[in-house]
Amino acid sequence: xxxxxxxxxxxxxxxxxxxxxxxxxxxxxxxxxxxxxxxxxxxxxxxxxxxxxxxxxxxxxxxxxxxxxxxxxxxxxxxxxxxxxxxxxxxxxxxxxxxxxxxxxxxxxxxxxxxxxxxxxxxxxxxxxxxxxxxxxxxxxxxxxxxxxxxxxxxxxxxxxxxxxxxxxxxxxxxxxxxxxxxxxxxxxxxxxxxxxxxxxxxxxxxxxxxxxxxxxxxxxxxxxxxxxxxxxxxxxxxxxxxxxxxxxxxxxxxxxxxxxxxxxxxxxxxxxxxxxxxxxxxxxxxxxxxxxxxxxxxxxxxxxxxxxxx
Amino acid sequence: xxxxxxxxxxxxxxxxxxxxxxxxxxxxxxxxxxxxxxxxxxxxxxxxxxxxxxxxxxxxxxxxxxxxxxxxxxxxxxxxxxxxxxxxxxxxxxxxxxxxxxxxxxxxxxxxxxxxxxxxxxxxxxxxxxxxxxxxxxxxxxxxxxxxxxxxxxxxxxxxxxxxxxxxxxxxxxxxxxxxxxxxxxxxxxxxxxxxxxxxxxxxxxxxxxxxxxxxxxxxxxxxxxxxxxxxxxxxxxxxxxxxxxxxxxxxxxxxxxxxxxxxxxxxx
Numbered sequence: 059x060x061x062x063x064x065x066x067x068x069x070x071x072x073x074x075x076x077x078x079x080x081x082x083x084x085x086x087x088x089x090x091x092x093x094x095x096x097x098x099x100x101x102x103x104x105x106x107x108x109x110x111x112x113x114x115x116x117x118x119x120x121x122x123x124x125x126x127x128x129x130x131x132x133x134x135x136x137x138x139x140x141x142x143x144x145x146x147x148x149x150x151x152x153x154x155x156x157x158x159x160x161x162x163x164x165x166x167x168x169x170x171x172x173x174x175x176x177x178x179x180x181x182x183x184x185x186x187x188x189x190x191x192x193x194x195x196x197x198x199x200x201x202x203x204x205x206x207x208x209x210x211x212x213x214x215x216x217x218x219x220x221x222x223x224x225x226x227x228x229x230x231x232x233x234x235x236x237x238x239x240x241x242x243x244x245x246x247x248x249x250x251x252x253x254x255x256x257x258x259x260x261x262x263x264x265x266x267x268x269x270x271x272x273x274x275x276x277x278x279x280x281x282x283x284x285x286x287x288x289x290x291x292x293x294x295x296x297x298x299x300x301x302x303x304x305x306x307x308x309x310x311x312x313x314x315x316x317x318x319x320x321x322x323x324x325x326x327x328x329x330x331x332x333x334x335x336x337x338x339x340x341x342x343x344x345x346x347x348x349x350x351x352x353x354x355x356x357x358x359x360x361x362x363x364x365x366x367x368x369x
Numbered sequence: 370x371x372x373x374x375x376x377x378x379x380x381x382x383x384x385x386x387x388x389x390x391x392x393x394x395x396x397x398x399x400x401x402x403x404x405x406x407x408x409x410x411x412x413x414x415x416x417x418x419x420x421x422x423x424x425x426x427x428x429x430x431x432x433x434x435x436x437x438x439x440x441x442x443x444x445x446x447x448x449x450x451x452x453x454x455x456x457x458x459x460x461x462x463x464x465x466x467x468x469x470x471x472x473x474x475x476x477x478x479x480x481x482x483x484x485x486x487x488x489x490x491x492x493x494x495x496x497x498x499x500x501x502x503x504x505x506x507x508x509x510x511x512x513x514x515x516x517x518x519x520x521x522x523x524x525x526x527x528x529x530x531x532x533x534x535x536x537x538x539x540x541x542x543x544x545x546x547x548x549x550x551x552x553x554x555x556x557x558x559x560x561x562x563x564x565x566x567x568x569x570x571x572x573x574x575x576x577x578x579x580x581x582x583x584x585x586x587x588x589x590x591x592x593x594x595x596x597x598x599x600x601x602x603x604x605x606x607x608x609x610x611x612x613x614x615x616x617x618x619x620x621x622x623x624x625x626x627x628x629x630x631x632x633x634x635x636x637x638x
Binding site for chain 2: 099100101103104106107108110111112113114115116117118119121122167170171173174186189190191192193195196197198199200201202203204205206207208210212213214217244247248276301302304305306307308311312322325326329330335338342345346349350353362363366367
């Protein structure tokens with residue numbers, strides 16, 4: 059106890075070098091070698107970051123959820139009744155539908171990219187990963203803008219289809235659910251490629267060789283050995299993409315053309331246009347519940363850090 | 370058919386598919402560049418003629434320049450705050466032993482887990498209570514919070530592989546923990562701290578949803594102005610801004626890549 063008190067004192071006051079006896083021996087990981095008092099000093103390091111998150115996020119969200127149970131000053135579940143009926147429920151269903159479609163499309167596109175990036179030569183791998191990371195770091199707004207330009211009535215896609223004779227009149231590609239889905243797939247694709255790639259890279263090649271030397275065809279080895287070993291990456295990618303879809307705002311707000319309304323836009327409209335905290339609060343609470351439930355379930359299978367590490 | 374030839378054929382088809390997917394990823398970003406030099410206000414491709422008019426439209430507009438200035442200032446400010454806060458937390462997470470650490474870690478990752486739209490509502494509510502709506506300091510604070518998880522992830526990963534016994538040696542020779550960190554540990558994790566700061570900057574550059582709620586008037590960010598403009602029309606000025614934004618981001622990511630690579634070489638030798 060004296061040693062730890064002395065140590066704490068020293069870590070606070072750098073000028074005190076006189077007492078130089080090595081009071082702390084080599085610290086073994088998780089052996090409890092670190093004293094309690096030192097832990098308390100270390101906890102002060104969390105203070106600035108935690109205070110910011112608590113004040114800007116946790117307290118306001120707590121208040122928001124509390125608020126959702128009241129209507130005109132008295133306890134009332136009216137806000138929730140609205141969420142689970144009529145247009146609000148339809149919006150939630152549409153959001154889940156779009157999120158599911160986007161997630162499936164993203165995984166289908168990401169898997170072969172990650173697979174080829176894992177199995178090709180290092181030079182090609184760098185090129186492929188660069189092409190995946192470039193859009194990853196490009197502004198979401200810029201990418202949505204690009205799709206608005208490409209998919210508009212006089213855009214490149216319509217022009218190309220007209221030139222090829224596939225269509226006679228330009229199609230309505232932007233400002234609807236189709237455009238929203240395409241742009242969302244584009245924005246979220248890197249979020250699935252990266253965890254898949256890191257999962258595939260960890261698979262030792264001799265396991266696959268063993269599989270084929272035992273007589274398995276290439277496809278059999280892929281199906282029975284390779285694919286099951288990538289499930290961690292699949293799960294991380296699925297969780298991340300699905301959750302990002304559920305709360306996506308900018309792309310659907312611009313691409314949806316006001317017709318494809320997603321949950322996030324419901325929140326935005328209630329606050330921006332109607333300043334109706336009550337209506338927005340219950341929508342937020344339900345969305346938040348879904349998001350946390352998904353993270354909680356995924357965390358049972360793979361650590362959360364691994365899922366969020368990609369972002 | 371010979372199974373080896375079949376394998377090759379399957380792989381060939383797969384490679385063709387991947388090339389198409391990569392084109393799908395890259396073309397939308399690349400196509401904005403030639404469009405930004407178009408002399409037509411209809412964003413058709415290929416452009417009928419070339420000009421710099423959309424760049425001069427940006428640099429000639431007080432509003433766009435103000436928005437760009439706000440964004441640069443806010444992003445830099447966010448990096449200045451988020452980096453030390455995040456590094457301190459990452460260090461404490463690495464060294465402290467307590468049952469509540471997992472909880473603290475989750476709290477610090479919340480800005481990344483909670484959908485941006487909900488974060489915005491929360492931040493907006495907090496700011497209306499303290500009168501920080503439409504202020505630069507509010508934007509900096511909100512973006513610093515959004516950047517915290519990036520610092521935690523980037524620096525945390527580096528600290529996990531860092532040999533902390535070096536710092537212990539310094540401390541056993543009488544150095545305080547803080548000094549030992551500054552003199553022994555920090556110089557060696559500098560590349561990841563630097564990358565973390567850049568990630569915070571890039572994330573703040575891109576942040577749109579919070580800015581929609583808490584910034585306005587003269588204090589609006591570039592992305593907010595872009596978003597509001599795009600809601601009405603496909604303004605070609607945005608092609609010019611997009612090209613510049615992408616160029617800036619690309620340069621920053623490359624700087625990160627170079628510092629990381631040279632740092633990797635140092636540890637190897």
